[in-house]
Amino acid sequence: MEAANFDLDRYCRRIGYRGPLAPDLTTLSALMRHQLFSVPFENLDVRAGKVVSLIPEEIVEKILDHRRGGYCYEVNGLFAMALRALGIHYQFVAARPMFYPVRRPRTHAAIVARLEGRDWLCDLGFGSHGIRAPIALDDLDREIEQDFDRFRLTRLDERGYLLQALVDQEWLNQYAFDLWPQEWIDFTPANYLNSTHPDTIFVQKLLVVLHHPTGRDTLLGDRLKREREGRITTETIEPNRLQSVLRELFQLEAAG
Template sequence: MWSGDRLDLDGYLERIGYGGELRPDLATLAAVQRAHTAAVPFENLDVLLGRPVALDLPGLERKLVRGGRGGYCYEQNSLLAAALERIGFDVAARGARNRTRGDALLPVTHALLVVTVDGEPWLVDAGFGANGPTEPVPLRPGSGTTQGDWDFGVAEEDEGLLVLRTRRTGEPWRDLYAFAPQRLYPVDFALMNHWSSTHPASFFTGRLVAMLPGRTRRLALVQRELVRWLPGGHEERSAVAPEELPGTVEREFGIRLPGRDAAELVRILAAGE
């Protein structure tokens, strides 16, 4: 389903810095997800630069594995699904509605994974940016897990709708996204990817986004504002000038852009001032 048989697994593991066991068990699943989310940033720079976002395995390997780039949910979770499938996991996908942008009813555009281990399903998501989990979340309503300074849990609403929720220690729960228990396939990712990368109402068109989740430190760059969530509940916000953006995405997110792309990025952000 996810072309795991064609994945350069050694190249992928080197990219995420993982050298541990490779068994279809929960310990391996958690370790691979932690390594992936720490190494591969969430970003939409190709959308901003007006380029198609490829979801085929060769394209994902060229960009995220060998190119040292990141991607958004369809890219991240397609690549992770291929790796997990290759290791021997049972991997399925779901589509979700984002609930982090106010009360507006948004379309189903987020892609996540459900991985079954020893008969138990786990929510696995490497593509929700700074707010997302870095380890599997038990897909049982009312259960939860603590991942560093953040808690994650799943609630159930009417008609079997499941909701991923999070909170930082000492803060109230808040919804991240809601999804139905309907299996999606790579062809569905392609449809959602087209809307997200081209539609004027998409969050990702005309807006720079780069993010990294973590257990105690999380980063988000949206347009020209950089936000750092730090240990102890601290938060830092700073403005980034257009000419500083190439250096910022390299220093903070590990994204090194060719000179031509860096110059175009500066031009786009400066034009939006």
């Protein structure tokens, strides 16, 4: 994944990262967390009736120049550009969301990076219960603590993996994936579906998520949920407050 207008230094300024840059796990983890804490997961373009662009240069322009966020293809696509600039080998994987009451297609894009002889799941675009740091694919069947969240990775079969999150003291399936490599163009049909199909959450409701070191803020429709150190508060956002909430809580300088 590359874009003619991507610059690693500019990317680091956008996410507020000033540390060392090296093709190692320390850098991988630091960049993932800094991006999660500065680039929101958001579907403002879909809510504005647009089909999200998968053109790499337009993703860079949207997130770096216009200080927007995006959903999985955009935020993970941008992260992949940073990995490529660092010389970290990675592949895209297509994941099947597993929290719906009916079986869904593999519409989620995630990344598996290869570092220090191990494969690491990286994902900056799964919204509310997304991972907050890389998870090694051989770190199976145990509770993995990431800040105030808990995750578990297990095998479905000899090829497939299942990611779970501990929510209200219950392990809930998040998504399943295997290591069949995906080319960027392979996500075009799923992106169109997520941008246009009336059954998708992105078409139905506004969804904005920004992670913090001790929790996250989530705006779903007009309902704002703020989580800090396991404590949750909720409130309804009136239409006349929406722009200020997007700007002040989610660091979004434009709304569509």
